[in-house]
Amino acid sequence: MVHRPITAREVVMRALLITPGTASGLSLGDTLDPVPAANEVLVDVEHVSLNYGEIGFARAPEAERGAVHGWDAAGVVARAAADGSGPAVGSRVVTFGGGGAWAQLRAVPVGELAVVPDDVSLAVASAVPVAGVTALRALRRxxxxxxxxxxxxxxxxxxxxxxxxxxxxxxxxxxxxxxxxxxxxxxxxxxxxxxxxxxxxxxxxxxxxxxxxxxxxxxxxxxxxxxxxxxxxxxxxxxxxxxxxxxxxxxxxxFQMGSDLSADLEYLTSLIAAGALTVDIGWRGSWLRYDEAAEALLGREVTGKAVLDVE
Ligand SMILES: NC(=O)c1ccc[n+]([C@@H]2O[C@H](COP(=O)([O-])OP(=O)(O)OC[C@H]3O[C@@H](n4cnc5c(N)ncnc54)[C@H](OP(=O)(O)O)[C@@H]3O)[C@@H](O)[C@H]2O)c1
CATH class of the missing domain: 3.40.50.720 (NAD(P)-binding Rossmann-like Domain)
Known part of the structure; x- marks a missing residue:
């Protein structure tokens, strides 16, 4: 993916949007670029991962039509936070949030991301937030x-x-x-x-x-x-x-996993970098194949995580 500055004219991006009536509750469409708050970075998303819960939620009656779906994403910081906190432009990051992940661009608070160690791929990192932090916090508790x-x-x-x-x-x-x-x-x-x-x-x-x-x-x-x-x-x-x-x-x-994931994401990705934690990606493909990935996950065909490559 080529990383370039965001200009005022580039206001529309591609994203997986909540779309009631479709098989997965999703469709790939155009939506406005996110506008980051002062404590948020803008991330050029390269990979996202799917979780069982969010696939179910996409099809729930209360899901908001047209909203950008998804919790887990990894990519490169395209714009740093306006308040000066968090990573610089060009940093490789893994991110979490209740929506907004499955898109070409994601605005995310600096408290919900971690810089990914050099020897961990962004595809692997994208598989960590919800599943990894849930396991970690449930065990600690x-x-x-x-x-x-x-x-x-x-x-x-x-x-x-x-x-x-x-x-x-x-x-x-x-x-x-x-x-x-x-x-x-x-x-x-x-x-x-x-x-x-x-x-x-x-x-x-x-x-x-x-x-x-x-x-x-x-x-x-x-x-x-x-x-x-x-x-x-x-x-x-x-x-x-x-x-x-x-x-x-x-x-x-x-149990509810909660928020403020930065420290836990940093810990988990450091374990992966050290070879002390394995991430199994049982399904991987283009985000154009989101329906297929969702079906495989709900059909109990995925060992470990399903990861989509954002184009
Ligand atoms: N409370 C929270 O904050 C929180 C956070 C994360 C996830 N969750 C929930 O935790 C659950 C697991 O999430 P996940 O992302 O790990 O899902 P997942 O990757 O789809 O794994 C779920 C596993 O459950 C087993 N399973 C699936 N269908 C089953 C069935 N009909 N009967 C018995 N076992 C079945 C399968 O394991 P085997 O094939 O090994 O049997 C499957 O691999 C989901 O319900 C998700 O919504 C909750």
Missing amino acids: SGPLLGRRVLVTGASGGVGRFAVQLAARGGAHVVAVSGRGAGLAELGAHEVVSSLDDVGPLDVVIDNVGGPQLVRAWELLEPGGVVQSIGWTSGEPAVFQPYSTVGPAKSLTA
Whole structure:
């Protein structure tokens, strides 16, 4: 991609826009260039990644028609923040925000980005924000991990693969539950299972799947343990047996990843640069193929992350 100064005449860009009635809830169209606030940089986007949640949200009734969709993007700073904070023009950055990512240009607050180390590609960096920070924060919220038994459900997916690696790095005994299992032992899982039938007691559960797996994980949770309820890809209800929530204290807690990602993005990309964290990109292609990528992700065909190259 050629990086050039933005001029007053260049006010229209291409972007993936919320479009009700289409298969993915998206279409590629023209929209006005974003106008950065004083604390925002303007980024020339090169790669974006898809998350399960935002694909679902694009098709939700409350999604705003015509809005630029997407949370994760990586690219090069085309204009620095007017207040003097953040990286200079030409810096390679990974960015996060609740919308605005899947476009040729993105305005993003300096608190929601990190400069990408030289030896990490922007395609890899674009896969990190939502999935990587969710895994990191959910594990941190679960207390010390050294020697504890941590279960990760939906382990082949975006959040799951980061969680397996980070929990192992934190010293946990990691049990990965996955319908596919692909490469999870290599990422540090001590046990890879396809059901929870023969799993032992657990201290922490990072749950991406919900439904019956969540119920079973709760039954296996030790006193003092915690379930972080991150997602519900099973789409199935969770039916708890009478009195299964009564007894020695343990908790099931709702999880939301939050904001102010800079420090966590810097940490995760530094691990990648050091070879201590692997990012698996299971689907990659031009953003013209966004429908195909979304279908593959929702169809459970992507191992790790799906990344689109912005043209
Ligand atoms: N609360 C938050 O702030 C937050 C942040 C990020 C993500 N999330 C949520 O967390 C969940 C995971 O996100 P993600 O980006 O990692 O998604 P993903 O990459 O699509 O991975 C989800 C994984 O769930 C499993 N799965 C999918 N469909 C399933 C089904 N019908 N039954 C059982 N397992 C199924 C699959 O794992 P296996 O093939 O290995 O079984 C799949 O790889 C989503 O619900 C997402 O919305 C929430």
